[in-house]
Structures are given as structure tokens and as C-alpha cells.
Amino acid sequence: MNFETVIGLEVHVQLNTKTKIFCSCATSFGESPNTNVCPTCLGLPGALPTLNREAVKKAISFATAIDAQINQNSIFARKNYFYPDLPKAYQISQFEVPIVGKGQIEIVLDGVKKTIGVTRAHLEEDAGKNIHEGEFSKIDLNRACTPLLEIVSEPDMRSADEAVAYLKKLHSIVRFIGISDANMQEGSFRCDANVSIRPKGDERFYIRVEIKNLNSFKFIGKAIEYEVQRQIEAWEDGVYEREIVQETRLFDPVSGITRSMRGKEGAADYRYFTDPDLLPVFIDEELMKEGRDISELPDEKKDRYMRDFGIKESDAEVLIGSLELCEYFEAMLEYGANPKGALTWLTTELLGRLKGDVTILNCGIDSEMLATLVKRISEEKISGKSAKELLDVLVEQKGGDVDALITSMGLEQVNDDGMIIEVIERVLSTHADKVEEYKSGKDKLFGFFVGQVMKEAKGVNPSKVNELLKERL
Structure with missing residues (x-):
């Protein structure tokens, strides 16, 4: 049976604002653990978030770059789940009404153009970072509350190569318009890939698997290729419905395989509701104008x-x-x-x-x-x-x-016409017999004369030699 691959990507882009999205803590990378923190990003009782205007402006810039709808009115919601690196036990994100609506990105692969749809792009806060060392687990909350733009594509990609081409184009766009450094090693640009397969000609969507936190173009391609092959083999072996489940998996770059991390939640599992501490967002004309003023794509x-x-x-x-x-x-x-x-x-x-x-x-x-x-x-x-x-x-x-x-280094060329002509005269006089052969039609001897002049007059300008030698002959 021939199969078709179906890929949709969720890309988290860390915006390069000076401060976090809901507080005034710095977003600088590489600081001592837990120094860029405050009651708001630590999730302490009574601390209230305040939206960063610059983050909204950068979201508008991205929408402009991909010709996307911009929602002047949007809202923030609480996405409820518990991770050790998320002190509040909920993430402030956008659900029903994101700032950026439908857009598109054009890719070129092997000379063929293809348009990949962008479903939405919404603002949210990042979580902290877990560090596992031997028997101990540590937590660094410097990254908590850093502004993210999550960019969700349509499931329009049909191969790992198309997915990588889309990511490279997206990476290029956010860097050229100056909204992120998109440093993949530092986690400023990371991707979750949703991968499924279906028989060719079948328009239904089957079980999709999410591969989490990919931060290298090379690894993204390898992870998708492995996951596609795993699903095809399960289908052909008759165990697809038992072995392929909706889940989140991690890619191991050393072994080149994906492994199960946890079951994949649906939107209902997150119990979204409007954040009571944040007013609805209204983008006025001044901010809209600032955001739309972007650099050359x-x-x-x-x-x-x-x-x-x-x-x-x-x-x-x-x-x-x-x-x-x-x-x-x-x-x-x-x-x-x-x-x-x-x-x-x-x-x-x-x-x-x-x-x-x-x-x-x-x-x-x-x-x-x-x-x-x-x-x-x-x-x-x-x-x-x-x-x-x-x-x-x-x-x-x-x-x-x-x-x-x-x-x-004595590299300067000699451009003295008089000196060059003097050398040419000596060379032609010394090789009078070859001059006669040249005049009788042996044009290839011109290269011989050039070589002799260059040999005698070291550092001389070759174009000058060619020009003056032609005139003399």
C-alpha cells in the first residue's frame, strides 16, 4: 500500500523583548539561575500580570510578514496543567481569539513552489527549565514568563523535506523582521511536529503523534522520517490501532528513534478560561502602524x-x-x-x-x-x-x-606602461622566430609571449601585459 504523510508544525518563537511578557524582569540569556525572577513570574499569590506592549507589536509584525489576519480585539486565557517548571500550574496563553489569524508561507523545494497555510499565531508565556543531574533535579525559572509567539501551521506538509523547508523559511522571516534571534541552541526557536499517515487518496486524518521540543533542522527531519516509518510498519503489520495512539513523543538524536513521553491532551483537558487578571487586548491604530512597519523580507x-x-x-x-x-x-x-x-x-x-x-x-x-x-x-x-x-x-x-x-607582502602590481613595453620588446626580440610563426597564423603563441613577459617582469599587471602585447604584435 502507498501512504501519504501528513505533517503540521507548531513553532515556538521567543520574542526578543527586553522584558518578560507579563512583568518587568529581564529576558537576557545565560544569567545565574533564578535571578531574572519576581513575584509575577514565580506565580506568587497576589501578583498581577501586565501585558508587554512590545510583544504585541512584534506579533503584528509577524502577521504583516505572512499576510495574515490581525485581530484588533483578542483575549488571554489560562491553560491549566501542572509541570514542575511552571509554578502557577497554569500558562497564560491565547485560545479562542489569538492576535494573528490565518496567513501563509511560500516554500520552494527542488524548484517547485508550494504554499503552506498558517492557522494562527498566538502570544503566550514560556515555562522555566528543568535540569537533571544524577539523583537531583533542579529548576531555573529565569525563562518563565518569557514572551513566546506560537505559530501553528495547517497540516499541509507531505514530507520531512517540506517540513524543514517551511521551518527554514519561517526561521528566516522572524530573523529578518527582527522579532527574534531564533537561536535554536538557546531554545529561542523550537518546534513540535504533528505527524500522521494515511493511504494515498484517502482524505481523512488518522491518529497524529506529536514529537516535542525539536531544536535542530537536521534532527527535525530525522525525527519525522523515523516516525513516518514507525507508523507505516505498524499499519502493514496490522497493529496500527493498538500501537499508534495520540501521544507526545521525544526524539533521541543518538539512537535516531522517538519514544513515548506522555499521553497527548486535547483542548478540553486544559480547561481553558479567560484570564481574570488581564483585560481584553485592543490594538489601536498607532500600535497597528508601528507593527506593520517591518524590514525587508x-x-x-x-x-x-x-x-x-x-x-x-x-x-x-x-x-x-x-x-x-x-x-x-x-x-x-x-x-x-x-x-x-x-x-x-x-x-x-x-x-x-x-x-x-x-x-x-x-x-x-x-x-x-x-x-x-x-x-x-x-x-x-x-x-x-x-x-x-x-x-x-x-x-x-x-x-x-x-x-x-x-x-x-610585495603584492602590488606594476602598472608602468613604459617598463612593461620595455620588457615586451626584449621578449619579442629574443623570440623573433616565434614572432614570425605568430604572424603566420599560430595565434596560440600569444599565451607563450604573455608567460615570458610575466616571468621576466614579476608582479606586473596581467591585463596591462595583454593589452600592450596585442598592440605591439
Whole structure:
């Protein structure tokens, strides 16, 4: 039997506000445990929440980016459940009326475009973090009450590759519009995948399994692929209804398998009701205008690069794959580098030399240094070959003064026409027999003459040699 995979994703994006969503505690990462806390995020009796305006603004920005409905009136609810890292034993979230309604995200996979529906995106508070060490379990509540935007997709994805493409596009959007750093290692961008299968041609939805807290594109793909195979095998073995149940599972990246964590609750199990401590949210026109004023989206940036700079689509795709790469590239242009030179020396030459954990952010070579290198090539002050030698040194010593290195390394090209002509005359005189052969039609000898001139006049500008040699011959 042929099966179809059905995937829907719930993505939790930590918003980069300076303070938490319902109190004034800082959201900074890496602080000592339980220092960014107060009576409100600790859930102490009598403490009252106050909604963070900036979190609402960032939700509006996301809605604008995905062309989604924005509900000017929305409400917060209490989602009741007990976890050790949630002191209140309920989470303040949105249920019936979220701030962001239906929207869409377009993905491209193997050259084919597909639109993935977004059901909703709602604001909520994060829980704390459990730390298990040997026989002890510890709790750090610094993350409790941090603002989250939970983005829920339609079950429109049909493969692990489509799911990863959607997540990468979503990750790119939230970073480019500046609402989150989306650092997956720090938990700022994490995903729950709802996975089910059905016979091809069957439009019904069967039992779905939720894979919880995935924070790596690679692991997300592997987790979905394993879960799909597990469900197919259960169906083919005739044990689908017994072994596949609605539950939450965890993915073990070491073994590559998912394992049961707990039964999956339905909405009724959470006993949602309107939070009595928070007023209904009304978004006025001023806040709506602020939220809708967003930065250039990745696809818009790609189109501009192709239109304004003549960059190929595949190269533009490489650039928009990273916000830092786009910012570095555009800074190089501001320092006077030409677009195609900036593209090549950034994406091919510099990135090709960075190994391990070294990135353009910590390699020590800033955009001005690389732009200067590209300009010196355009000015024919140094050759491309010499520039590669110079870049090797810059990478090794983590930056430096480009012009000073050109001088100290003796890389500056000779552009003195008189000196070059003098060398050309000597070469042609020495190889008079080959000059006659060239004149009789052996055009390939031109390369021989160029080589002889370059050999005798070290550091000479090759384009100058070509130009003057053609004139002389």
C-alpha cells in the first residue's frame, strides 16, 4: 500500500523583548539561575500580570510578514496543567481569539513552489527549565514568563523535506523582521511536529503523534522520517490501532528513534478560561502602524539583489540564507565594493576559508577589510591570485590592514606602461622566430609571449601585459 504523510508544525518563537511578557524582569540569556525572577513570574499569590506592549507589536509584525489576519480585539486565557517548571500550574496563553489569524508561507523545494497555510499565531508565556543531574533535579525559572509567539501551521506538509523547508523559511522571516534571534541552541526557536499517515487518496486524518521540543533542522527531519516509518510498519503489520495512539513523543538524536513521553491532551483537558487578571487586548491604530512597519523580507531582498545588482537567483538564495551574510554583503557595498566582486569574495573565498566554529562574525575580518580587498582588485592594484594570498594571511591572523599587507607582502602590481613595453620588446626580440610563426597564423603563441613577459617582469599587471602585447604584435 502507498501512504501519504501528513505533517503540521507548531513553532515556538521567543520574542526578543527586553522584558518578560507579563512583568518587568529581564529576558537576557545565560544569567545565574533564578535571578531574572519576581513575584509575577514565580506565580506568587497576589501578583498581577501586565501585558508587554512590545510583544504585541512584534506579533503584528509577524502577521504583516505572512499576510495574515490581525485581530484588533483578542483575549488571554489560562491553560491549566501542572509541570514542575511552571509554578502557577497554569500558562497564560491565547485560545479562542489569538492576535494573528490565518496567513501563509511560500516554500520552494527542488524548484517547485508550494504554499503552506498558517492557522494562527498566538502570544503566550514560556515555562522555566528543568535540569537533571544524577539523583537531583533542579529548576531555573529565569525563562518563565518569557514572551513566546506560537505559530501553528495547517497540516499541509507531505514530507520531512517540506517540513524543514517551511521551518527554514519561517526561521528566516522572524530573523529578518527582527522579532527574534531564533537561536535554536538557546531554545529561542523550537518546534513540535504533528505527524500522521494515511493511504494515498484517502482524505481523512488518522491518529497524529506529536514529537516535542525539536531544536535542530537536521534532527527535525530525522525525527519525522523515523516516525513516518514507525507508523507505516505498524499499519502493514496490522497493529496500527493498538500501537499508534495520540501521544507526545521525544526524539533521541543518538539512537535516531522517538519514544513515548506522555499521553497527548486535547483542548478540553486544559480547561481553558479567560484570564481574570488581564483585560481584553485592543490594538489601536498607532500600535497597528508601528507593527506593520517591518524590514525587508528575505524574498524581497532576493528580488532586489537580482534586479539591482544582476546577481543570479542561486547566488541570491545563498545570501538570504543568513541575515548576517546579507548585512555583511550590503556593508561591503557601502564601503565601495562592486556587487559581483563582493559576492564572490564573501561567499566563495572568505566562507570557503572559515573552518569549525569560525564564522563571519568572529573571524576578525570585517566588511570594510574585505571590501577594501575587492576594491584593490578592481583598481588593479593587486591581482586575484595575490588577493587570495593576502586573504589567507588575514584569516590566519584574524584581520589586519589590507593596504599595509599589500606593501609588506610585495603584492602590488606594476602598472608602468613604459617598463612593461620595455620588457615586451626584449621578449619579442629574443623570440623573433616565434614572432614570425605568430604572424603566420599560430595565434596560440600569444599565451607563450604573455608567460615570458610575466616571468621576466614579476608582479606586473596581467591585463596591462595583454593589452600592450596585442598592440605591439
